[in-house]
Amino acid sequence: MSGSWKLLKRESLGRFLDELTAGAELWVPRRKGTRWEFDRYEPGKPAAFPASIIEVSAKALFFPRRRPIARFSPKAKWSLEPVELPAAPRIVMGMHPCDVAGVRYMDRVFLGNDHPDRLYEAERNRTTIVGMRCSEMKPTCHCTDRNLSPDETQGMDAVFAETESGFLFRALTEKGERLLGSPLLEATEQKPEAKEWPKGRHLVPAPDELMELYDDDFWLEASDICLTCGGCTFACPTCTCYLVADEKFGDEGERVTAWDSCQFLSFSRETSGRNPRRTNAARLRNRTLDKFAYSFHKHGMSSCTGCGRCVLICPIRRSFPQLGMKLKERAEDKKKSKARVS
Amino acid sequence: MTELQQKAHELLDKGGIDALLAWKLDPAIGDVRPTLFKKGDDTGEIVFDERCVHNLANYLPTLVARYNRVGVVLKGCDGRSLTTLLIEHRIGKNSIVALAPACEGVKVNGARAQKCDDCPTTTSPVADYEFGARRLKDDAEFKQLERIEKMSPDERWQFFAEQFEKCQRCYACRQVCPLCYCELCIADQQEPKWIEPSRKLSANAMWHLVRAYHLAGRCSDCGECSRACPEGIPIRLLNIAVEKLVREQFGVRPGTKPDELPPLVTLAKDDPDEVMEEHL
Numbered sequence: 001m002s003g004s005w006k007l008l009k010r011e012s013l014g015r016f017l018d019e020l021t022a023g024a025e026l027w028v029p030r031r032k033g034t035r036w037e038f039d040r041y042e043p044g045k046p047a048a049f050p051a052s053i054i055e056v057s058a059k060a061l062f063f064p065r066r067r068p069i070a071r072f073s074p075k076a077k078w079s080l081e082p083v084e085l086p087a088a089p090r091i092v093m094g095m096h097p098c099d100v101a102g103v104r105y106m107d108r109v110f111l112g113n114d115h116p117d118r119l120y121e122a123e124r125n126r127t128t129i130v131g132m133r134c135s136e137m138k139p140t141c142h143c144t145d146r147n148l149s150p151d152e153t154q155g156m157d158a159v160f161a162e163t164e165s166g167f168l169f170r171a172l173t174e175k176g177e178r179l180l181g182s183p184l185l186e187a188t189e190q191k192p193e194a195k196e197w198p199k200g201r202h203l204v205p206a207p208d209e210l211m212e213l214y215d216d217d218f219w220l221e222a223s224d225i226c227l228t229c230g231g232c233t234f235a236c237p238t239c240t241c242y243l244v245a246d247e248k249f250g251d252e253g254e255r256v257t258a259w260d261s262c263q264f265l266s267f268s269r270e271t272s273g274r275n276p277r278r279t280n281a282a283r284l285r286n287r288t289l290d291k292f293a294y295s296f297h298k299h300g301m302s303s304c305t306g307c308g309r310c311v312l313i314c315p316i317r318r319s320f321p322q323l324g325m326k327l328k329e330r331a332e333d334k335k336k337s338k339a340r341v342s
Numbered sequence: 343m344t345e346l347q348q349k350a351h352e353l354l355d356k357g358g359i360d361a362l363l364a365w366k367l368d369p370a371i372g373d374v375r376p377t378l379f380k381k382g383d384d385t386g387e388i389v390f391d392e393r394c395v396h397n398l399a400n401y402l403p404t405l406v407a408r409y410n411r412v413g414v415v416l417k418g419c420d421g422r423s424l425t426t427l428l429i430e431h432r433i434g435k436n437s438i439v440a441l442a443p444a445c446e447g448v449k450v451n452g453a454r455a456q457k458c459d460d461c462p463t464t465t466s467p468v469a470d471y472e473f474g475a476r477r478l479k480d481d482a483e484f485k486q487l488e489r490i491e492k493m494s495p496d497e498r499w500q501f502f503a504e505q506f507e508k509c510q511r512c513y514a515c516r517q518v519c520p521l522c523y524c525e526l527c528i529a530d531q532q533e534p535k536w537i538e539p540s541r542k543l544s545a546n547a548m549w550h551l552v553r554a555y556h557l558a559g560r561c562s563d564c565g566e567c568s569r570a571c572p573e574g575i576p577i578r579l580l581n582i583a584v585e586k587l588v589r590e591q592f593g594v595r596p597g598t599k600p601d602e603l604p605p606l607v608t609l610a611k612d613d614p615d616e617v618m619e620e621h622l
Contacts, residue, residue, distance in 0.1 A: 265530065
């Protein structure tokens with residue numbers, strides 16, 4: 001389903017948001033220092049919605065960095081008590097298409113199997129996503145190369161766009177419809193301005209072509225300057241690897257999941273001490289192939305949403321699209337040399 | 343071509359070195375990035391200006407393992423890191439050719455980097471080829487510390503707790519640091535698990551304080567930890583607080599002299615500390 005567009009006048013924004021908080025926790029973008037991130041809405045504190053990329057992805061709202069999954073204590077003979085699942089209704093407003101695409105991918109990772117992640121499921125079920133159309137693309141944005149666009153609405157419950165006079169809202173699901181009943185929203189003939197976005201480029205070789213490059217020297221060369229910090233993985237809306245640890249404080253303890261990163265040396269260290277990904281090159285290859293090949297094979301969609309957060313966060317401004325382009329050249333060369341041989 | 347670009351070309355072309363690490367502009371992002379030049383590459387693309395923030399000494403141990411001899415362009419701070427890497431036998435001088443242009447300071451987020459005001463050597467102390475005049479300055483004021491020093495212990499804890507709270511434990515500070523080179527970092531150690539891996543204040547604080555202690559008397563103040571931190575934690579403040587103490591106690595600015603051992607890993611018979619007298 002999708003409803004018709006409704007107009008919220010600019011001056012009514014604060015009142016509308018206040019109304020929303022009556023029935024749910026409301027999360028909106030907030031500028032902290034030089035970056036935008038999601039924060040709890042405080043009534044009376046004006047909200048603003050950036051035209052493009054919110055630097056800190058909404059990933060942590062669904063899959064927190066540190067997530068207690070069970071508690072233990074000696075009194076209960078150290079037995080594990082699962083934590084209570086969060087159920088309070090929540091609205092996340094202003095997520096852009098690349099961030100929502102991240103949630104769609106996480107749905108496949110955490111829910112698309114026989115052992116769904118109950119905590120993630122609870123976070124998803126309690127959340128209504130009010131997405132926002134981007135009105136511009138930053139130089140690091142490349143969602144159009146990743147089969148998305150700044151107008152994409154998949155995965156959102158409702159969508160809005162900012163216009164000169166205010167905000168145009170449209171419900172996309174029943175959950176979304178329920179939020180848009182306010183009399184502050186008026187029927188309108190207006191539609192968000194249709195913009196021309198750059199045509200998608202096929203920057204990265206197809207998954208199977210990429211796998212052909214598994215043993216290529218490329219990885220060694222490309223990893224020369226990679227620091228193998230976990231910056232890109234933590235900023236990425238689809239990087240979902242985590243570790244599990246038991247943490248004890250005095251007489252109480254928690255079993256937690258915490259974000260882990262394939263860029264860390266310790267990530268792939270096995271119990272025996274062997275580590276199949278000792279080199280920077282092996283770790284860079286793992287992340288690149290995971291984004292562009294393994295994700296296809298495992299979950300049927302690429303896990304790169306083209307948001308460019310990895311580029312923004314990288315201490316050496318490494319550009320993954322550029323890595324993709326170089327891989328493309330390498331794949332073409334390989335094809336040519338194969339053709340010559342056969 | 344500048345003298346630096348010319349020399350880089352000559353070294354690569356005539357076979358003095360197998361690869362050269364410098365900065366190159368990437369027009370797609372409008373910024374410079376560390377780049378490895380090989381024979382035949384256009385060294386006219388080498389950039390050396392206020393955008394060259396990255397500490398290239400950090401890459402040298404990995405690169406010398408792959409290439410026989412590596413050329414590297416170093417700012418003053420990068421050169422101090424290299425000095426300490428040489429002193430600690432992390433690499434041998436024979437595998438490095440150091441190109442040392444005089445640095446006018448770098449910019450981070452559009453403003454002059456704070457570390458540049460405290461820089462004791464604007465040209466790398468290790469230099470095979472120098473470009474521009476060498477200037478020395480030995481009286482760092484560490485002005486950024488004043489605000490912290492005025493705080494009471496409680497206020498200080500408050501300040502740093504707020505900062506550590508933000509840490510994601512991505513370890514960019516460790517990876518970007520040329521002197522954080524342990525084969526197995528204490529943060530990655532499983533048994534005993536010194537530092538819990540999840541993101542919470544106690545573990546985060548532990549991580550940052552341990553790192554500051556491990557760098558005591560060694561930190562060359564390249565400021566890369568602060569720059570690389572995605573959360574904007576002013577990690578450098580911890581390091582310069584320690585460096586200020588080291589300078590007061592031992593009169594040492596790490597990395598400025600090629601024959602000066604880091605004071606906290608040195609056993610000196612004339613150490614003024616009474617504890618030492620008992621043991622010698």
